[in-house]
Amino acid sequence: MARVLDESQLEQWRSTGAVWPVDLLTSGEAAGLRARYEALDESTEGGAQSRYRIKAHLPFPWLWDVIRRPRLIDAIGDLLGPDFVCWGSSFFAKKAHDPSFISWHQDSTYYGLDPPESVTAWIAFTDATSEAGCMKIVAGSHLGPEILVHDEIPDPDNMLVRGQTVRDVDESLAVEMPLAAGQMSIHHNKTIHSSEPNRADWPRIGFAVHFAASYVRQVQFDGATAILLRGDDPEGNWLPDPEPEADFDPDCLAALDVAWTRYQTAMRAQR
Ligand SMILES: O=C(O)CCC(=O)C(=O)O
Structure with missing residues (x-):
């Protein structure tokens, strides 16, 4: 039986490939995370979202705490079943009146997971x-193909560095997923998604956390790591991520750099 998502949310998931809005944090908790993110961003050369990629949580206990929130784990369990891992995370932040956008794309084309x-x-x-x-x-x-053709259309405002774009998307089928601070959406990695520039007076800051059932394997490179959040990984598909003792834990920073290099190398090999 589902623990967080009700039947109408599960139906939304089955029919659209996403579910939203799902309450997760109080507005006070979200404000605290915003403050921590902004402090990190200000003190990081080049900004936090470009420094901490693919496993952004790795060196930060406060982000591990977000990932391990029981309500988040229960909601993901409603979709993935009894055995699953968190294999990655990313910041997606646009400042107030930021022209940055994200082109239409499908995550499964790039994640290198089998099954996707x-x-x-x-x-x-x-x-x-x-x-x-x-x-x-x-x-x-x-419900369509798991790997779609993406063209690389460079644009300095596209937050996808290579400008990966699914062309000819029928915009009339586009559905927005607005969220209040503290809420989340969950999307399947085959679901085509995008976002427009930020025309508001406040920053739009999101923390995207990536999960998979433990039977899913990373096939683009060896030695993939993750946090086992529920159940077991009987095939040993995921080595454990190192856990930070404090912010900027050196072992975790090193592991983050290894993960990002592997991921980038695999992405280059796809071209
Ligand atoms: O933050 C956005 O607008 C897009 C995020 C995204 O592409 C993702 O979470 O996979």
């Missing part, structure tokens, strides 16, 4: 409204 079954919880640290450039999806696209 992963889900992402996008947790809003600030209000992610339509005006602020919330995420939108092509409803039902998760």
Whole structure:
């Protein structure tokens, strides 16, 4: 029996490839995370979202705490079943009146997972409204091909560095997923999604956490690591991520760099 998602949310998931809004944090907790993110961003050369990639949580106990929140684990368990891991996370932040956007894309084309079954919880640290450039999806696209052709269309404002884009998306099928601070959406990695620039007076800050059932394997490189969040990993598909004792734990920073290098190398090999 589902623990967090009710039947109408499970039906939304089955029919659209996403579920939203799902309450996760109080507004006070979201404000605290926003403050921590902004302090990190200000003190990081080049900004936090470009320094901490693919496993952004790794050197930060406060982000491990978010990932291990029982309500988040229960919601993901409603979709993935009894055995699953968190294999990655990313910040997606747009400042107030930021022209940055994200082109239409499908995560499964790039994650290198077999089978390509992963889900992402996008947790809003600030209000992610339509005006602020919330995420939108092509409803039902998760029922189509698991690997879609993406063209690389460089644009300095595209937050996807290579400008990966699914062309000819029927915008009439696009559905926005607005969230209040503290809420989350969850999308399947086959669901085509994008977002517009932030036209609001406040920053739109999201923390996207990537999960997969433990039977899913990383096939683009060896030695993939993750946090086992529930159940077991009987095939040993995921080595354990090192856990930080404090912010900027050196072992975790080193592991983050190894993970990002592996991921980048695999992405280059796809071209
Ligand atoms: O933050 C956004 O607008 C897009 C996020 C995204 O592409 C993802 O979480 O996979």
